[in-house]
Amino acid sequence: MTTTSDAPKAGFRPSQLIYDTRYRSMTIQVIAFIALMLGLSWLVSNTIANLSALGKDFDFGFLGQRAGYDINQRLIDYDSSSSHGRAALVGILNTLLIAVLGCALATVVGVLAGVLRLSKNWLVANLMAVYVEGFRNIPVLLWILLIFALMTEATPQPRDFREGGDASMILGDSVAITNRGVFIPAPAWGNGSMILLIVLVLSLVAVWGWRRYAHKVQEDTGRILPIGWGTLGLLIVPLAVAFLALSATSGRVTQPIYVTGAAEGTSLADFGAAQQGINACAVPYSTESLNLRRALRAEGLRFNVVDVTSAEEAIAAAEEGRCNILSLPASTEAATVPAGAVALSDTIRRGSPVQFESPVLGGFNFEGGLQLRNSLIALWLALSLYTGAFIAENVRGGILSVSKGQTEAAFALGIKPSRTMRLVILPQALRVIIPPMISQYLNLTKNSSLAIAVGYMDVRSTLGGITINQTGKELEGMLLLGLFYLVTSLIISSAMNLYNSRVKLKER
Amino acid sequence: MKKSVLFGALTVTGLAAGAAQAATLDEVKERGELNCGVVTGLAGFGAPDANGVWEGFDVSVCRAVAAAVLGDPTAVNFVPTTGQTRFTALASGEIDLLARNTTWTFSRDTDLKFDFAGVNYYDGQGFIVPTELGVSSAKDLDGATVCIQTGTTTELNLADFFRNNNISYEPVPVETNAEAQQQYLAGACDAYTTDASGLAATRATFENPADHVILPEIISKEPLGPLVRHGDNEWGDIVRWTLNALIAAEEYGVTSANVNELAAAPGTNPEVNRLLGTEGELGAMIGLENDWAKNAIAAGGNYGEIFEKNIGENTPIGLARGLNAQWTNGGLIYAPPFR
Numbered sequence: 069m070t071t072t073s074d075a076p077k078a079g080f081r082p083s084q085l086i087y088d089t090r091y092r093s094m095t096i097q098v099i100a101f102i103a104l105m106l107g108l109s110w111l112v113s114n115t116i117a118n119l120s121a122l123g124k125d126f127d128f129g130f131l132g133q134r135a136g137y138d139i140n141q142r143l144i145d146y147d148s149s150s151s152h153g154r155a156a157l158v159g160i161l162n163t164l165l166i167a168v169l170g171c172a173l174a175t176v177v178g179v180l181a182g183v184l185r186l187s188k189n190w191l192v193a194n195l196m197a198v199y200v201e202g203f204r205n206i207p208v209l210l211w212i213l214l215i216f217a218l219m220t221e222a223t224p225q226p227r228d229f230r231e232g233g234d235a236s237m238i239l240g241d242s243v244a245i246t247n248r249g250v251f252i253p254a255p256a257w258g259n260g261s262m263i264l265l266i267v268l269v270l271s272l273v274a275v276w277g278w279r280r281y282a283h284k285v286q287e288d289t290g291r292i293l294p295i296g297w298g299t300l301g302l303l304i305v306p307l308a309v310a311f312l313a314l315s316a317t318s319g320r321v322t323q324p325i326y327v328t329g330a331a332e333g334t335s336l337a338d339f340g341a342a343q344q345g346i347n348a349c350a351v352p353y354s355t356e357s358l359n360l361r362r363a364l365r366a367e368g369l370r371f372n373v374v375d376v377t378s379a380e381e382a383i384a385a386a387e388e389g390r391c392n393i394l395s396l397p398a399s400t401e402a403a404t405v406p407a408g409a410v411a412l413s414d415t416i417r418r419g420s421p422v423q424f425e426s427p428v429l430g431g432f433n434f435e436g437g438l439q440l441r442n443s444l445i446a447l448w449l450a451l452s453l454y455t456g457a458f459i460a461e462n463v464r465g466g467i468l469s470v471s472k473g474q475t476e477a478a479f480a481l482g483i484k485p486s487r488t489m490r491l492v493i494l495p496q497a498l499r500v501i502i503p504p505m506i507s508q509y510l511n512l513t514k515n516s517s518l519a520i521a522v523g524y525m526d527v528r529s530t531l532g533g534i535t536i537n538q539t540g541k542e543l544e545g546m547l548l549l550g551l552f553y554l555v556t557s558l559i560i561s562s563a564m565n566l567y568n569s570r571v572k573l574k575e576r
Numbered sequence: 577m578k579k580s581v582l583f584g585a586l587t588v589t590g591l592a593a594g595a596a597q598a599a600t601l602d603e604v605k606e607r608g609e610l611n612c613g614v615v616t617g618l619a620g621f622g623a624p625d626a627n628g629v630w631e632g633f634d635v636s637v638c639r640a641v642a643a644a645v646l647g648d649p650t651a652v653n654f655v656p657t658t659g660q661t662r663f664t665a666l667a668s669g670e671i672d673l674l675a676r677n678t679t680w681t682f683s684r685d686t687d688l689k690f691d692f693a694g695v696n697y698y699d700g701q702g703f704i705v706p707t708e709l710g711v712s713s714a715k716d717l718d719g720a721t722v723c724i725q726t727g728t729t730t731e732l733n734l735a736d737f738f739r740n741n742n743i744s745y746e747p748v749p750v751e752t753n754a755e756a757q758q759q760y761l762a763g764a765c766d767a768y769t770t771d772a773s774g775l776a777a778t779r780a781t782f783e784n785p786a787d788h789v790i791l792p793e794i795i796s797k798e799p800l801g802p803l804v805r806h807g808d809n810e811w812g813d814i815v816r817w818t819l820n821a822l823i824a825a826e827e828y829g830v831t832s833a834n835v836n837e838l839a840a841a842p843g844t845n846p847e848v849n850r851l852l853g854t855e856g857e858l859g860a861m862i863g864l865e866n867d868w869a870k871n872a873i874a875a876g877g878n879y880g881e882i883f884e885k886n887i888g889e890n891t892p893i894g895l896a897r898g899l900n901a902q903w904t905n906g907g908l909i910y911a912p913p914f915r
Binding site: 148435533542 | 659683687718726738
């Protein structure tokens with residue numbers, strides 16, 4: 069049955085905007101929007117008026133100007149003649165470094181503490197309770213300052229490591245803990261390091277295949293293959309074999325040292341004694357560079373290192389006179405050897421694919437190796453331990469949210485406690501743990517701006533500190549800084565949300 | 577983007593709330609108190625004493641200005657600022673005057689929109705190292721770790737110095753002088769660099785000052801002086817001429833001891849009479865009472881007295897007058913005529 073009613077009269081009265089529920093919500097939204105825009109425009113015009121009253125302009129040109137200050141921890145090339153933009157980038161990378169390191173350590177600490185706090189062992193459970201309550205209830209800035217003060221005041225100065233001093237390096241003279249930071253061995257890459265990398269990638273593929281295979285066998289037959297040992301073996305054995313083979317062959321090859329301003333066949337010691345200053349051209353982080361420096365140090369010579377990017381550049385630099393000593397592979401053709409350069413009687417090893425350079429005591433400080441500055445360590449530890457305490461509570465809550473019956477059922481099936489935790493409890497607990505974990509990661513990242521308290525050069529200290537101070541661009545600097553933290557936080561939370569959607573309950 | 581504009585606008589609204597209004601003088605009079613930005617603590621230049629009363633060479637400038645404007649040298653609200661916060665504090669109007677060993681530079685005067693009222697201390701950047709390092713020149717500092725206050729000109733000079741001499745160093749940025757001192761004494765840095773006067777002041781507070789040596793190199797010119805916001809010239813004039821009054825007072829032998837006597841009746845020296853308001857109307861020209869300079873001098877004495885009392889050779893800091901002697905004694909301290 070069809071009935072046609074008359075179309076409603078298209079009479080729209082303004083009062084409908086208020087009294088008709090179809091239009092009312094729209095009206096309110098439009099009014100709210102206009103009010104918001106008015107508020108915004110008032111703020112913007114106020115800003116413009118005040119800026120012009122101060123005689124300041126609004127532009128980001130300062131980012132291209134010369135920065136003029138030095139930064140101690142740089143993950144990319146930077147010196148005082150670089151631009152403010154570059155300085156900001158160095159700071160951004162430092163912030164990201166501390167965020168990544170901090171989130172990783174906080175997760176490990178938090179998960180461990182959370183699980184252990186549920187332990188049946190009275191001492192362990194209470195120790196963890198003390199840790200969680202202690203760190204969670206004291207401001208993170210205090211922890212940062214405390215750890216920094218401990219690192220600075222309670223550790224020896226580099227000069228105490230000299231002969232007659234009362235400090236010594238640990239782990240076979242490879243690690244030095246000083247009040248300027250912890251110096252650890254740094255890797256140097258030599259011939260064949262690419263081969264090692266390829267072997268590693270192949271091993272990873274093999275591990276993936278092995279795990280799939282083991283899984284399939286278990287599904288099909290119920291037989292459990294040793295996944296852990298297999299993985300370990302697949303990772304270590306091929307790498308070790310490749311490393312030893314390469315070290316034994318190409319690693320033993322020696323190559324000459326070329327110098328300018330000496331007679332052919334002079335020894336390194338005689339050359340060093342005759343020269344005013346030694347400038348060595350070397351590619352950073354290469355074993356060539358490492359072995360050349362070791363040879364020089366063995367003779368007790370002081371030297372400067374001129375960083376170059378390739379052997380060709382080293383030759384060019386030597387011809388320009390920027391350095392007077394360099395080492396080239398024995399296969400180098402005589403024609404390309406820098407003009408005026410002669411080979412010494414001493415030679416150096418070509419070097420293994422990977423060698424580790426231990427820090428050694430230089431003039432004022434340790435040289436070589438990798439310096440983990442106290443500011444980095446203090447910030448890293450404090451942020452991780454502080455955030456870890458919160459994560460521990462999230463983990464504990466997540467585990468407690470899984471019904472006890474699940475554990476009992478698993479035990480009744482004869483599943484070992486460790487597997488019960490891994491296969492039954494944690495997968496269910498993760499659904500509860502992940503969402504609050506996102507906030508903790510965000511907190512840690514934003515708290516890293518406390519770096520200024522210990523002089524860690526993060527983006528707040530470079531762009532938001534020195535750059536603003538030198539250029540007087542407070543508004544622009546703060547806007548950029550806010551934008552950076554906003555974008556970083558959004559990226560972190562969207563990545564974690566992706567992970568969350570993978571572990572959350574799959575509804576069919 | 578909308579969000580960030582909002583936040584930016586909020587920041588600036590806050591920053592600029594009291595900024596750059598022309599009548600700082602009226603505001604100070606109405607408030608009955610001078611907001612003066614000082615160092616967070618540097619012996620001799622600006623630090624609270626055991627009773628919490630601020631004193632020091634730079635602090636005396638604040639007191640002199642307060643005395644000139646309000647007639648009361650104690651009507652000062654001291655706002656401690658770090659190297660990084662000082663300029664924002666001044667630009668935003670949080671303080672009326674910044675008297676905090678701040679170097680007069682081109683960009684600060686022009687681009688940062690400040691006006692320097694003059695120079696109250698001619699300084700230069702130096703290095704302090706422990707004697708046991710055996711370092712005798714700053715050029716021997718290759719590879720050294722150097723503590724440096726961030727947000728200062730010394731930071732830039734340091735970078736230039738090591739770059740020019742083609743030697744390397746590791747900067748350790750710190751916020752305040754106290755922090756730098758603690759790091760330096762703990763041996764976390766080999767050397768500490770700041771203005772030579774600051775080094776002397778810092779060394780004076782060490783347990784064993786003799787174990788530390790200030791290296792002979794002075795690597796920069798650091799004319800330090802009080803500064804005000806650009807744009808309020810009347811207020812700038814008041815600060816400038818208060819400083820000049822202190823300097824002129826030393827030149828003409830007006831001291832805190834005899835200033836009341838000299839100001840009671842016109843004397844023989846017309847310049848002193850004009851300065852102290854017994855002749856002419858100099859005070860009215862800058863919008864102050866005629867006894868403004870008398871009050872400023874009575875507050876802490878003339879320039880020489882302030883110097884001797886706070887940082888002179890008889891104090892633990894023990895700085896010689898050197899460049900900061902009156903021009904009549906071969907120094908650079910010189911006040912334009914009061915006429």
